[in-house]
């Protein structure tokens with residue numbers, strides 16, 4: 025894993041959108057805004073290369089900025105969950 | 110009968126489990142011992158398959174178990190049971206039985222795991238349960254783990270190898286296990302260990318998977334029908350149960366009489382076969398049980414499974430009232446929003462209207478008016494079919510007839526509901542199967558028409574994919590105010606002109622409408638004033654008289670000016686027509702073919718109006734009107750273009766016939782010459798190949814190179830023939846007008862009719878299969894020439910030679926097979942997609958969520974854009990904005 029990071033940081037790859045761990049405050053605001061629980065957000069495994077790369081832990085929420093043809097950029101969120109294997 | 114008095118209950122949860130033999134006996138109304146149904150007098154035999162203790166089917170008779178009748182107080186029917194002489198395996202559970210045997214000891218019944226392993230798995234299962242994870246893989250792991258040990262840890266017995274011979278035979282170390290032996294084994298399994306085998310102790314014991322008692326379903330589930338001849342015909346299930354009882358009886362007798370083991374075993378197996386097919390008559394590995402006529406019986410599993418099964422046919426889908434189906438036919442005088450409903454159908458379909466203080470006089474009049482002498486029988490007048498009176502929670506339906514109309518009308522009370530017949534402008538949903546997209550079901554306004562077919566505007570054919578070669582369509586009348594409001598806003602045809610598939614119009618002028626506008630606008634047509642008035646009358650034109658020209662003392666109106674009456678005043682457009690030839694040096698605004706359209710302030714200055722102006726998908730005028738002026742204007746434009754196009758084409762006349770494909774002898778000679786040249790080239794290629802002089806293309810073998818070169822040569826020969834033919838088919842030719850304007854057909858169609866059909870292919874290659882080294886005996890072995898491998902040099906008009914005809918059929922067959930395969934496969938794919946996506950919707954906060962509240966997207970499509978209102982998928986039309994600013998709009 026460490027070696028991978030040294031060889032190439034996947035976050036710099038053109039096809040990997042920008043991921044960011046959001047703060048507790050942002051998290052509560054987000055959940056309040058959509059009137060949801062965190063498990064209603066799309067999930068991402070903690071073993072996902074992106075999570076490993078940015079050090080996301082289960083329970084945290086990632087904010088994702090994607091490029092879009094029609095909307096320039098679009099935002100999405102993912103809830104980090106523990107991988108079962 | 111109505112729901113008003115019943116208490117509604119909500120199902121909290123349901124679970125499936127096994128029935129124990131005791132439970133089966135306890136719920137049984139009677140034991141069934143006789144295989145017969147009715148005696149000679151037609152009475153059901155006691156303890157037979159039609160015993161009235163299992164419920165009754167004839168109305169009026171009373172059930173002997175609950176004392177109720179079938180219709181009125183609803184005896185639901187009661188189960189019976191058959192005591193099986195010997196136990197039998199239940200096919201549906203065979204896999205579970207096998208797994209139980211594999212993971213337990215035959216001698217002591219313990220799981221073949223160490224105590225530590227068992228405790229670990231119990232712990233693991235608990236964890237899975239808490240996390241709500243899928244436990245199936247864990248159970249699988251338990252079984253594979255137990256199979257690994259070769260000796261029982263508890264008693265030391267050697268573990269045998271359990272094999273399953275489909276469908277119902279089990280072997281231990283190659284020795285057959287009888288169902289009795291299996292049952293004894295399963296009985297030994299401990300209750301405490303069952304959870305590890307995925308069996309809930311509270312609901313089941315593994316030995317119940319071996320049947321010792323067979324439940325007999327109530328007669329109401331397998332009613333017998335009396336044919337006109339008075340003969341009784343029994344249900345398939347009853348037939349199967351008769352077989353079961355017969356064999357069961359013989360087995361019992363033989364066993365009790367101490368018959369040889371071999372005979373008993375044979376009968377036992379036969380009983381197993383009958384019970385297996387009774388449960389599922391499509392069990393693989395055994396022949397399906399058949400009716401006397403040879404038709405396979407429809408037994409229990411067949412009642413539930415598949416498209417015609419209970420789930421898909423009766424529970425997910427239902428037959429509905431207030432609907433009609435008939436043949437469709439075209440009517441260009443209807444608006445795209447309308448549907449013509451035959452009078453006979455309109456008199457059957459109804460809309461409920463609640464009687465209030467405000468409408469009671471109207472309602473009363475409606476009931477009687479239809480039967481009053483005053484109105485002529487030719488006029489349609491909506492009447493009332495039923496009056497529904499509600500008193501003390503009971504609903505009574507009164508049928509209105511000519512006789513009772515007066516009295517019913519007088520007695521009409523406020524609060525009742527009248528079911529009035531269809532009136533013009535009622536909203537109805539119109540649908541054609543297969544319903545592949547949302548435009549397959551749209552709301553139309555009803556228009557009452559004579560005769561017996563549904564009619565609608567031709568422009569609405571493409572979204573329904575309808576034609577009039579006998580197609581039928583369905584009509585549903587909306588029954589509630591909410592439904593009507595929703596349909597009006599979301600489902601009306603005019604709201605669906607723009608397709609969400611590609612963000613453009615899917616409804617627009619077609620066929621004769623395009624031909625009509627073409628002949629009106631193509632050649633600076635001067636229309637005599639009388640004809641012009643006729644055309645303008647058809648579109649309902651109101652306004653100042655158009656500019657006229659006088660020639661030879663006669664007054665004319667220009668075709669462009671007539672068309673311009675349909676355009677909004679603020680329309681400015683410039684674009685190329687469909688007929689544009691894409692000349693090498695385009696003289697754009699001054700196109701000699703009148704193929705450049707210029708519209709200024711709603712006046713058509715020049716250009717030909719064809720598919721690129723008014724057609725679906727590409728119609729520029731249509732698109733612009735919808736975007737700038739909305740759906741109402743769009744609908745009005747399509748309606749008017751339809752009427753205008755049809756009026757023009759009927760007035761001027763438009764005929765296509767076989768001589769449209771005639772070309773001069775000179776042209777035919779040229780085509781033949783061209784084809785000869787092509788053939789010669791192919792002969793040379795073949796010769797070069799045979800002499801090993803051909804140079805192969807990179808990455809191709811010589812043979813492949815030759816094939817590719819020949820395919821190219823044949824393609825070129827066909828194109829050349831088409832070109833020559835096309836040169837002689839001018840715009841005075843109706844078939845050409847249709848092809849070039851985009852009304853119907855293509856120049857390829859025409860060139861195949863009058864030039865050359867071209868190379869036939871199967872699987873993208875020249876035709877090569879058939880006899881040894883040749884396609885047909887008409888050719889020499891190894892002939893690689895054009896005609897031996899499926900090149901059709903003739904045209905459709907001249908006719909094909911026998912060999913050409915044969916090759917053409919081969920190519921045609923491939924096309925047919927392809928479509929057949931494609932439709933079934935894509936249908937299944939679509940079904941699965943729909944099942945996966947049916948409860949995903951856009952919420953008010955623009956998130957896309959599941960029924961379960963799971964967010965799928967945070968904004969719809971990640972851009973929040975409605976594809977139907979988008980510009981062919983793009984969110985904004987920058988060019989348009991720049992243009993508008995430039996022109997100071």
Ligand SMILES: [Mg+2]
Pocket residue numbers: 575576577578579580
């Ligand atoms: Mg058809």
Ligand SMILES: [Zn+2]
Pocket residue numbers: 163164165172173174175176177184185186187
């Ligand atoms: Zn009963």
Ligand SMILES: [Zn+2]
Pocket residue numbers: 214215216217218219261262263264265266
């Ligand atoms: Zn044992």
Ligand SMILES: [Zn+2]
Pocket residue numbers: 689690691692695696697700701702704
């Ligand atoms: Zn041009």
